[in-house]
Amino acid sequence: MNLYNIKHPTEQVSFAQAVRQGLGKDQGLFFPETIPQLHNIDELLALPLVERSQKILGALIGDEIPTDKLNAMIENAFTFPAPVAKVADNIYALELFHGPTLAFKDFGGRFMAQALATVRKDGKITILTATSGDTGAAVAHAFYGLENIEVVILYPKGKISPLQEKLFCTLGGNIRTVAINADFDACQALVKQAFDDETLRQTIGLNSANSINISRLLAQVCYYFEAAAQLTAEQRQNLVVSVPSGNFGNLTAGLIAKTLGLPIKRFIASTNANDTVPRYLQTGEWSPNATVATLSNAMDVSRPNNWPRVEELFKRNGWNLSELGSGALNDAQTETALKAQYAQGYLCEPHGAIAYQVLSEQLQAGETGLFLCTAHPAKFKESVERILDIELPLPEALDKHNKLPLLSDEMDADFVALRAYLLK
């Protein structure tokens, strides 16, 4: 698999290099040079998740990684199901929260850990990543205990749910966590700065594990096929998929699935009040506001990192951005949506509720709607219990960590301080 840097197309790398490096020159994102067309979609859909994913990722990544190895990576990463649940007459939920950290980021995180362990060279590796909540947990758990890999995770202090924090800041070992006194965008900016520091990068073998790493995105392609596999051929004919979006990695993966040939009529990018993309699609003007904290905090991103990849896919496929649906909900509307879903008999959480609501407002006659449920309701226990006036028992995976002490360090959004910390 060959990839190029979107900012500097002459910079070209293999899959292994892209996984090791994360980002290209000038913080440019790597993008596959070619995405094959799969012609046996119906046959693929008839296969079980792991076997199908081995074929999809085999086609995407090519012979760079021996088939046996790639197959083993996928088997180790995809150890949990992604069921589709019926929510309303023509609306279905794809539940992506049945992994070890109860969020969809387990798919990408676990596959990336496998990929990096496979393509790594000798010497130290430091994973540095910024999280708005769930990436941190997925990355920490996917890499926990791996030899010769250090993990440093930055997150905005006080801006992620206490449970989210407990899930990844209680591990210790090769996992260090840092609460930054700023918002997620500032954390992300620190990570980018670190990658621009060539000396630092070489010294500690810097690698990013957030959704800018191409291996994460490729893994996520597989669950769009898994969703389609659980629908009937008729439902697949006019399928509309609503994606709760923050950094836009999830939507990018969906668009890659469509490029591969998965029949998806159109996508809807659903956001909270951090609505840079919905406003851009309506006005043509890219004008991010300051990030605001919302109930759906994993989507509190006003400068989505993966957006250049979305535009690249549209351009390369000759699609028009006007075909991309979008919608944004504020917190009051999110609460209303969550209640409406609950009244339908489906318990969700704020991110999935937004995707559901925007979808149900925009779905047309004859279409089947699918929305992505990106986190387990219990990960947002405080909000969900208050809004729905119910009690939510903690799943065992969360309860275990909830009882442990936090091990995080604290820091201002100051690159000099972070640099010293990383070199320590």
Ligand SMILES: *Cc1c(COP(=O)(O)O)cnc(C)c1O
């Ligand atoms: C990360 C996350 C999102 C946003 O996904 P992107 O790929 O960054 O757009 C949505 N919901 C939850 C629960 C998340 O953790």
